[in-house]
Amino acid sequence: MHTPIDVQLIGTEIALRWSDGAETFFAGDLLRAASPSAETRGERDIFGQQYGGNGPRTFDGVTVVGWERVGNYAIRFDFSDGHRTGIYSYDYLRELADRHR
Numbered sequence: 001m002h003t004p005i006d007v008q009l010i011g012t013e014i015a016l017r018w019s020d021g022a023e024t025f026f027a028g029d030l031l032r033a034a035s036p037s038a039e040t041r042g043e044r045d046i047f048g049q050q051y052g053g054n055g056p057r058t059f060d061g062v063t064v065v066g067w068e069r070v071g072n073y074a075i076r077f078d079f080s081d082g083h084r085t086g087i088y089s090y091d092y093l094r095e096l097a098d099r100h101r
Helices: 028-033 090-100
Strands: 002-012 013-018 023-025 062-071 076-078 085-090
Touching: 013 028, 023 028, 023 090, 028 076, 076 090, 085 090
Parallel strands: none
Antiparallel strands: 002 013, 013 023, 062 076, 076 085
């Protein structure tokens, strides 16, 4: 697993420098739309019923205002719209970077 060795807010983007030398830049609205939280994606109960995940899909103008590392595997971002419950694993962030090149 590649890990970010540096995380910085540059203008309205989050910049990640990875242990393999790669660099990734994410706009805040893209990260917010891709939040892996139950609020954004929804969650299923043991019977397969979907709850949540039916909110907005675009977050124009939303920015990252802070972040913190979660253990040795993820980052939790704080967004300007108050959202702060998604935990972005390092693998998920690399996958997002690959999808948005």
